[in-house]
Amino acid sequence: MAFAALVAVLPIAAPLSASADPIDPSTADESISIWLRDVATKAPVPDISVEVKGKGFDETFTTDADGRVLVGLPGPGDYTITVDDSTAPPEIGSIPAAQNPRTVAVQSTNKNVPANFLFTTAAGSGGGGTTPSDSASPSAGAGSSGSSGASSGGAGITGGLVASKIVTGIIYGLLLALASIGVSLIYGTTGLNNFAHGELVTFGALMGYLFSSILGLPGFVGIIAAVLLGGLYGFVQDTVLWRPLRKRGVGLVPLMIVSIGLALATRYVYSFFFGADRLTLPNDPSPFLRIGSVSLRFTDVMGAVVALVVLLLVAWVMLRTRLGKAARAVSDNRSLAAASGIDVDGVIRWIWIGGGALAGLSGVLIAYYQSLRWDTGSQILLLIFAAVTLGGLGSAFGALVGSMVISVFMNLSTLFIPDNLKYVAALAVMIVILLVRPQGILGRRERIG
Secondary structure, three states: OHHHHHHHHHHHHHHHHHOOOOEOOOOOOEEEEEEEEEOOOOOEOOOOEEEEEEOOEEEEEEOOOOOEEEEEEOOOEEEEEEEOHHHOOHHHOEOOHHHOOEEEEEOOOOOOEEEEEEEEOOOOOEEOOOOOOOOOOOOOOOOEEOOOOOOOOOOOOOHHHHHHHHHHHHHHHHHHHHHHHHHHHHHHHHOOOOOOHHHHHHHHHHHHHHHHHHOOOOHHHHHHHHHHHHHHHHHHHHHHHHHHHHHOOOOHHHHHHHHHHHHHHHHHHHHHHHOOOOEOOOOOOOOOEEEOOEEEOHHHHHHHHHHHHHHHHHHHHHHHOHHHHHHHHHHHOHHHHHHOOOOHHHHHHHHHHHHHHHHHHHHHHHHHHOOEOOOHHHHHHHHHHHHHHHHOOOOHHHHHHHHHHHHHHHHHHOOOOOHHHHHHHHHHHHHHHHHHOOOOOOOOOOOOO
16 A cells, blocks of 8 residues: 555656756756857857746756857756846847746657747847757757848848858758759659658658657667668669559659649648657767867767768769669650660659659758657758759759759848848849749750750
């Protein structure tokens, strides 16, 4: 009887005892990553008191020199974050009342749940968002939604800030290129504009989350699993759906509509199994590498290195191997390639496997770079298509160049316009370049007649 009473009391006592002292975030199963910034300069705001309350937990912390604080939590649940902005320098203003205090939902084993706050003198600006971070050291899911006051109109722009934007743009461009190359290769060999490619990216991110966050395996295991399962997913898609439709002679427009339907269906399957909340992978938010005023996390550096190595490997495959040469032949003239003895269906099958693997890798690296949701891939699909179109439809190297141009320009544009208009700037530069060079940067003019 006494044992039963003890068991009944333990779940109640545990949270109470957990709140007696701050919890080490490196050993806690759940944690919140808080980041304070000045909306005008994007500079961090240090030495600000932050209170976190919830589930019997009530602790006050102070932001470090990077404007950050990582809070270990006693367990999943809703936590209220209150920033004492009265102690901030008067020139940076305060946090809008609608954003402070803020309640954050933390799921089981969800580490580094992002909570970003922006100090501004303009009403209506806030923190948080789903777009990639605009700083060189973003927290998971970092980003900001701007307003008319979010842009300083060029005021306060420094060399360090410009360098930060360029570095961020290069890193995100490399991650975007992994997904864009798959789209470009599939289009080049089949003519299909695959609107479901974003769901391949999401699949990779979710597989990384499944293996690293839920199963607790090392991060590199989650990355490898995302690549292998992404390739398998691409193979299954082609075998079960796209190849039979090609054999039936279905036109490209109906195929595109099928891809849209597949994207919508797959997206909500993800939502059903993983929920609609933002998810994060285990990640250390502290700076790993500093270059002048630019600070980068370990996952930022490793993600860029992995992406660069894989992109070089793809270039070698396309230029030096029989498969790459066959893929380029099929892309150039499918009928002539078949007449030359090339197994066109086999080439397309390998393109789908490779495209799925690259999308899976892109997804898991993007999840480490920011965070993930059930619709992560669909949110960047427009950027993927813009990069492929800008670089030249069907050109793998064009997709890489287009991704870098789009990403760097998108990040630099936030120096002058609100963050939530950065996609508009990316599409605007695509339109301007296509007006001058309609075939894209590395595309070829079509021969008529």
